[in-house]
Amino acid sequence: KAGVTQTPRYLIKTRGQQVTLSCSPISGHRSVSWYQQTPGQGLQFLFEYFSETQRNKGNFPGRFSGRQFSNSRSEMNVSTLELGDSALYLCASSYTAGMGEKLFFGSGTQLSVL
Amino acid sequence: AQSVTQPDIHITVSEGASLELRCNYSYGATPYLFWYVQSPGQGLQLLLKYFSGDTLVQGIKGFEAEFKRSQSSFNLRKPSVHWSDAAEYFCAVGADSGYSTLTFGKGTMLLVSP
Numbered sequence: 001k002a003g004v005t006q007t008p009r010y011l012i013k014t015r016g017q018q019v020t021l022s023c024s025p026i027s028g029h030r031s032v033s034w035y036q037q038t039p040g041q042g043l044q045f046l047f048e049y050f051s052e053t054q055r056n057k058g059n060f061p062g063r064f065s066g067r068q069f070s071n072s073r074s075e076m077n078v079s080t081l082e083l084g085d086s087a088l089y090l091c092a093s094s095y096t097a098g099m100g101e102k103l104f105f106g107s108g109t110q111l112s113v114l
Numbered sequence: 115a116q117s118v119t120q121p122d123i124h125i126t127v128s129e130g131a132s133l134e135l136r137c138n139y140s141y142g143a144t145p146y147l148f149w150y151v152q153s154p155g156q157g158l159q160l161l162l163k164y165f166s167g168d169t170l171v172q173g174i175k176g177f178e179a180e181f182k183r184s185q186s187s188f189n190l191r192k193p194s195v196h197w198s199d200a201a202e203y204f205c206a207v208g209a210d211s212g213y214s215t216l217t218f219g220k221g222t223m224l225l226v227s228p
Contacts, residue, residue: 004157033214033215042218042219042220043204043216043218044218045215045216045217048213048214048215056213056215058215090157090158092157092158094214096214097213097214098213098214099146099214100146100163100165100208100214101214102160102163103158103216104160105157105158105159107155107156108156108157
């Protein structure tokens, strides 16, 4: 069974641009979560989707948004990029979205904002 | 709100020696606790998980962790470290929102010396 696939693997953008990251979960998984990883802040939860509905959202500004499609694939978008948005963005999928559910992580998208 | 503290940023262990990585959590109810490992440039892989039952949990790759409610700790151990164990280790607690959202510690980087 294929793992969680994130594309692109690396991305370089300039301040003010917007970016869209993609995540394909493990087949049969209906929940997708996004995390931002930076050296200073560590891993921080962005949002979680289940069956195309956002179920939970972290403490990030409205520039960060996401969505989930009927095939469970998810995208996240960051508008008006800032230097501080440079990070590794990790997507995780799980079969359901329940507490204690095992998360399977992708290798991430490394975003650099210049 | 829940929180996780990993007091050691870096730990160096000789190959073949035993390992203990510390994790303290703050959570109002019975926690879901996890240990994940991240190799350079990779996503996170689940080592083990605790929710209830036996307080000593066995995981993959020879790791185990012990839940101690009185100390709010969930330390990760391995009796004999291999060079391939060099990676960053993250302790996490399940959210109190009822979702699969995780709150991570800042991580402990394990270095293995020959």
